[in-house]
Amino acid sequence: MTELIVRNEPAIRMGFFVGIFLAVALVELVAPRRGLTVSKKTRWFGNIGIVAINTFLLRILFPAGAVGISIWVGRQGWGIFNLAEWPFWLEIVLTVIILDFVIYMQHVMFHAVPALWRLHMMHHADLDIDLTTGTRFHPIEIIISIGIKAGAIIILGAPPVGVIIFEIILNGTAMFNHGNFFIPLGVDRVLRLLVDFQMGHEPDKLLQRIMARIVPGPEVNRGSDTCLVSLISWRAEGMSDARWKRLCVSHETQMFIIKHMIESGA
Numbered sequence: 001m002t003e004l005i006v007r008n009e010p011a012i013r014m015g016f017f018v019g020i021f022l023a024v025a026l027v028e029l030v031a032p033r034r035g036l037t038v039s040k041k042t043r044w045f046g047n048i049g050i051v052a053i054n055t056f057l058l059r060i061l062f063p064a065g066a067v068g069i070s071i072w073v074g075r076q077g078w079g080i081f082n083l084a085e086w087p088f089w090l091e092i093v094l095t096v097i098i099l100d101f102v103i104y105m106q107h108v109m110f111h112a113v114p115a116l117w118r119l120h121m122m123h124h125a126d127l128d129i130d131l132t133t134g135t136r137f138h139p140i141e142i143i144i145s146i147g148i149k150a151g152a153i154i155i156l157g158a159p160p161v162g163v164i165i166f167e168i169i170l171n172g173t174a175m176f177n178h179g180n181f182f183i184p185l186g187v188d189r190v191l192r193l194l195v196d197f198q199m200g201h202e203p204d205k206l207l208q209r210i211m212a213r214i215v216p217g218p219e220v221n222r223g224s225d226t227c228l229v230s231l232i233s234w235r236a237e238g239m240s241d242a243r244w245k246r247l248c249v250s251h252e253t254q255m256f257i258i259k260h261m262i263e264s265g266a
């Protein structure tokens with residue numbers, strides 16, 4: 001079974017990628033949540049072009065990929081899972097959970113370290129959001145990421161099947177999470193049980209960070225076809241000047257996007 005899955009890894013992963021891509025893309029086309037500022041064609045040409053460059057780079061630099069590393073580690077008998085006899089299913093479940101946590105920590109790090117943020121900004125600077133945003137990453141971030149993943153796989157002695165399942169889930173959820181479509185509230189409530197996250201440690205300790213206000217034009221002596229939009233951010237105690245400046249610039253950009261959307265009737 002394992003051998004069958006490993007041997008057909010490229011086809012299995014490609015199948016899931018294309019399947020999830022088509023499903024999310026179709027829902028986005030039929031029921032988009034938000035209008036785009038540039039056409040899908042322009043967006044996809046850019047974002048999928050980046051995927052092509054990243055895939056090409058990975059194939060050249062790491063032809064074996066994460067799965068190849070895990071096969072190699074298994075042969076060497078390295079890693080925590082190879083120290084003792086673990087049930088196979090447990091190794092797979094732990095591989096998926098731990099690799100997910102490692103990639104989560106990597107994401108936090110890419111936000112926290114200024115030099116890394118400059119690379120990761122490329123993902124967050126996408127003017128619109130659709131499923132291709134989930135694959136829009138700087139080539140250097142992709143290379144650093146495979147290095148971190150390889151380290152985790154070696155330390156764990158992660159089995160190839162676990163790594164394949166993890167890669168499929170990571171790739172699929174990245175496309176789904178960035179999908180530009182409306183999820184009915186009832187469905188969202190069920191999904192949240194699985195994927196919800198919370199800002200702050202307890203619900204009553206949530207901090208006010210940002211407030212948006214929309215006032216109809218006539219209330220501020222403007223025409224009835226206008227409105228006043230304001231965005232207020234709280235500067236957290238201890239936030240550095242550089243970080244605060246970045247926050248202001250990104251909120252200013254958001255205001256321009258909102259203005260554009262209102263004016264273009266999106």
Ligand SMILES: [Zn+2]
Nearest residue numbers: 107111120124
């Ligand atoms: Zn991020």
